[in-house]
Amino acid sequence: MNIVKFVFNPLQENTFVVWDESLECIIIDAGNASAEEHDRLAAFIAEQKLKPVMAVNTHGHFDHILGVKFLKDKYGVKFALSAKDDYLRTTATESFSMFCSGKVESVPEIDIDLETIDSIHFGNTELKIIRTPGHTPGGVCLLHQQSQQMFTGDTLFRESIGRSDLPGGDYSTLMHSILENLIPLGDEITIYPGHSEKSTIGHESLYNPFVVEAINGEIRF
Numbered sequence: 001m002n003i004v005k006f007v008f009n010p011l012q013e014n015t016f017v018v019w020d021e022s023l024e025c026i027i028i029d030a031g032n033a034s035a036e037e038h039d040r041l042a043a044f045i046a047e048q049k050l051k052p053v054m055a056v057n058t059h060g061h062f063d064h065i066l067g068v069k070f071l072k073d074k075y076g077v078k079f080a081l082s083a084k085d086d087y088l089r090t091t092a093t094e095s096f097s098m099f100c101s102g103k104v105e106s107v108p109e110i111d112i113d114l115e116t117i118d119s120i121h122f123g124n125t126e127l128k129i130i131r132t133p134g135h136t137p138g139g140v141c142l143l144h145q146q147s148q149q150m151f152t153g154d155t156l157f158r159e160s161i162g163r164s165d166l167p168g169g170d171y172s173t174l175m176h177s178i179l180e181n182l183i184p185l186g187d188e189i190t191i192y193p194g195h196s197e198k199s200t201i202g203h204e205s206l207y208n209p210f211v212v213e214a215i216n217g218e219i220r221f
């Protein structure tokens with residue numbers, strides 16, 4: 001499985017292009033939000049001769065979702081997101097204008113509700129859906145079991161965790177998701193978060209202050 005990261009929009013969001021030997025690809029958290037960013041993404045896809053089949057989202061926050069319309073218009077991809085985050089999809093352009101200047105188009109409707117399936121498929125590859133609510137109600141992580149790689153969105157970052165104070169967020173739910181659904185997957189797993197650099201579950205178990213204080217029982221959640 002091949003993974004290439006782009007950093008898009010003023011919130012420095014990580015967008016991942018993921019493909020296998022079939023050259024079918026998915027775009028995880030398409031945050032491309034300007035003509036220049038659309039062009040950069042499309043040029044890469046053309047260069048690598050990839051065939052985009054799906055835009056998949058770990059959650060519905062605007063900085064992760066604004067590129068979906070471009071991908072749908074250009075490639076006819078299906079759009080996969082939890083319906084529990086649909087309230088974020090419909091307000092994404094408003095939210096963008098509160099944080100950033102410029103105008104963006106509205107986000108298309110969901111084609112595939114991630115709440116109704118356990119894995120997504122493209123080419124010869126399967127990604128398992130791990131439900132991790134807390135940053136948003138419909139948040140998920142996407143695990144490739146064979147290569148032990150996982151996309152964690154804004155649930156788990158390198159040495160940090162996602163915010164739980166935004167509408168729909170909940171700290172207790174977020175910590176339960178991380179400690180019960182992610183940490184037990186094993187130290188060897190490489191994580192690709194929605195912002196900043198990659199890490200491993202092993203590193204986070206030892207050095208992520210939010211995880212460590214929870215594991216040590218220093219906080220109630």
Ligand SMILES: [Zn+2]
Pocket residue numbers: 059061135154
């Ligand atoms: Zn987010």
